Structures are given as structure tokens and as C-alpha cells.
Amino acid sequence: MTGPLHQRIRADIEARIRSGEWAPGHRAPTEAELMEAYGCSRMTVNKAMIALVEAGLIVRRKRAGSFVARPKVHAPVLNIPDIQSEIVARGESYAFRLLSRVVRSPDRDSPEEVALAAGGKLLALDGVHDAGGRPFALERRLVSLKAVPEMADADFETHPPGAWLLEHVAWTEAESRISAVNAEPDEARLLALDEGTACLVVDRRTWREGQHVTRVRQVFPGEAYDLVARFGPGT
Amino acid sequence: MTGPLHQRIRADIEARIRSGEWAPGHRAPTEAELMEAYGCSRMTVNKAMIALVEAGLIVRRKRAGSFVARPKVHAPVLNIPDIQSEIVARGESYAFRLLSRVVRSPDRDSPEEVALAAGGKLLALDGVHDAGGRPFALERRLVSLKAVPEMADADFETHPPGAWLLEHVAWTEAESRISAVNAEPDEARLLALDEGTACLVVDRRTWREGQHVTRVRQVFPGEAYDLVARFGPGT
DNA sequence: CGCTTCAATATGTATAGACATATTTGCGAA
């Protein structure tokens, strides 16, 4: 292992934990002992230990010492790329077809819509993402014009609103719900599927600085699309 | 904002980025400027900047400076708790029913199984997770006895193999594929669903130190289960 | 015997200085 010393120390300890040599609960050497072992200063071993804490491999308690953490249930990082990049990365042609575009007031019976609108109007966009000339995903989106007034003037005939938002509203927070549904008749028609075919649904709400920006429901044909989540070493 | 100075610096800069005051590509102050601004040492501002780099908010280039990063497409953290904890956390009763348990050689026609077995035998476990007395998930699992020989002697009549593995094989890496399928006749029967009902499928492969440990396919009724993924500030 | 107090310990935070390294910029020579 080359590179900075703090990385080497980190890697050494991580290897011992991942191999099982140090089981969960095992007490790791103190910073003083590691200083001795590696012949370096305390700040250096501290940097390595802090990194291990952030990686969730170590928990530290003052006076008591540093211990191998009890592994958490998998909390993998899920890759939800935007659909356009995903398709282009596969080498297929991409197109977006806008089905409808409406500016309207929120439905008073829907607390969800009222909260999203935040006193303003909503932009409702429905469209289809095509991959290689075939429908790939159905998208139904609501945007708060209060949060993103510039969006009222943008053209989404052929450009997906997701990409526009990514470009113009940076650093958002989001919550996604993933579920499975049987395709409704109209959904099936738009996706060129049989009615009832299992579809993967991603329902995502996005905020910026606490303000609700957009809510989108994307429907994918179940067999055409896999979400992949990885959890492991690397980083 | 109280607490350590490096956290305060980090929070100040993060706020400017998240608010959009500093757009992607904007050049952040140099460490020297921040030292001046906060009246502290360089190590302290460095710690704050490093944290921002790890959070993906800042990219740094020597000689050039520190810049607000171009936001990545959402890479949310997906919570895939183990099923037992999930059900217990909801306040429902939990039970595991083993359907079958077989020790066998890998299918030579399946490169996947051959790789998992790594020259040894496979333990095949099928079972149902019940929540509140009703079937909640179907599980079909293969375990490499080469990787986990102790598992041959464990009792899974009523204890789920996932929990056993979590306890006995710490610090694994995993890859999960999430998709949607229409329930097969036998799956529908075991889950008490109509044939063809949309189900969420989590297909997970797990390694330890590069060695393949287990592969599991879990089938959830589409409407009974939502995976929730969050991405945002907090950490 | 049980409770409180106090000191020892290991981590948490911060400083000031030093040298290394990558990259840009500008100057000077071909």
C-alpha cells in the first residue's frame, strides 16, 4: 500500500476488520499505540481513525477507547441516474415526448398538492421517455412555480424536465419511494405493455432549502429496468 | 451554530452552496482567506474543506483552488433493513417459516451457482416471512458452505437465515438489484395473492473479502412494501 | 456496603510551522 501514511493506517485497520480478525466489539489500539507502531504523530493516526468512524467501521468512546462497530444492516447507495443519462450511457437513442402541460391551482382536497404549491400555482407535466425508439418510462410530474418560477417559460416538448431541474436547481434533497404496481390500462398503452404487467414505480419528492420543489412519479416496465444498489468497500 | 469551529465553517459554506448563493463552478475562498476570515489556523479550515469534499459539495485542485462541485444525479441511501427488524419496528408480530432446506452441489449449467459454491456445496433455503400472521415476503436463498461451513449445523426452522448471517458473517459487501415482476402461481399462493399481482423483487448477492457468500431473492407484495431512499443534508 | 469524589485515560479540537506536490502563469529563448 502506497500513498499517504494516514491512508495506509486506515487501510491496515480496515483490512483487519473486514477479514474478521478483529470482530465487532474488539478494542482497537489507542492512538498512542498506533503512533508508536507507525512511528508517526498523533494527528496522523487521528485522521485515519476519524475516517474509519465516518465509514462506520469504528466507534470511539472517550476514556474507553476505539472499538470495531457492530455492522449495520445494509444501507446501500442506490444509483438513480436521471433517465436520459442512463439511456445514453447504454448507447441507445433517447427522446422525450411531452404528453401534456398544464398550469393549475392545487387540488384543495389534496394536502400534498397544497403543500407543494405553497400558495402559488403548480405546473403539471406528463411525458414519455423513449429508449431506442421504444417507450422506456412514463413520467408524471408536478412542479411548484412558487419555488421555480423560471420553469413556466421553459420548453419541454422534447427536453425532459428532470434534466432542466438538475441544471437549474442544484443541491436539492430528495426522498424516493420504490414500489411495484400492475400497469393501469392507460399506462400499459403508453408503455406498449399488456395491462397488468408488473412495473417498477419510483415516486420522488424533492426539496431545496426546506422548500418543496417537485414531485414526480416514474413508471418503468418491470423487466426493462433494474435499480442496482451497491454497498461495500471502495469508498 | 455552536460546536467545533471546523463544523461551523463547514456549515457556513454548505449553506451558501445549498442556497444557490454559490452556484456550481463558483470558486470558494482559499484556505488562507478562510484562516483570515475565521481567525483560525489552516488545519482547522482544511478539516472543514476536506469534509465538504467528502460530502461531494466541493472539488479542489492544487494551485487552482476550491470550487463548488457540479451536483451528481441522486445517489440516495437506500434503507434495506433486515426483514425481521423491519416488522418488529412496525409493532407487528414476526415469524419465519422454513419451507425447504437442501444441501446440494451447484448446477453445472449455472455459472452463477458454480462461482458461488467455489468448489464446495451449496445450502439452499426457502422460507416465508410472516408479519402479523400474514405472509410478508418470500425468500429463496443459496449459501456457499465453503464460505460459511458453520451454517450447515444451524437451525432455521423458525429463525431467518438472514439474521444468522448478519450475526456470524460481519462486514460483508453486497449488491442488490431491485425490479418488479408479476407473481408466479406458486409465489402467489405462498404470499396469499392473486396470480399476476405486481411484486417487488430484491435480488442480493453478498461477498466477504472478495469471496461470494450468499445470494438471496426476496419477493414482496408490491403494495405491502415500499423501499424508501433518502438523499439530503443531515449527514 | 454503597455512595460520592477525584484522578487517570483516551479521545476531541485546535495551533503554528514545515515541506511536498500539482498546476497555472508568465517570461525568455528558439
Next chain:
DNA sequence: TTCGCAAATATGTCTATACATATTGAAGCG
């Protein structure tokens, strides 16, 4: 003008030291 080299710059790493803080364990007291 262009190529190449050197200086300036900002980050990357590391040291040695200092004091703060939480927790544990043991001593001391009722």
C-alpha cells in the same frame, strides 16, 4: 509566435504541542 522552463500559488501531508472533555475506575467517606 510558439515552445519550454521556472516561479508563484493553493492544496496535501505531516509534526510536535497544548488544552478541553467525557468516561471509567479506584480511593475515600458516611
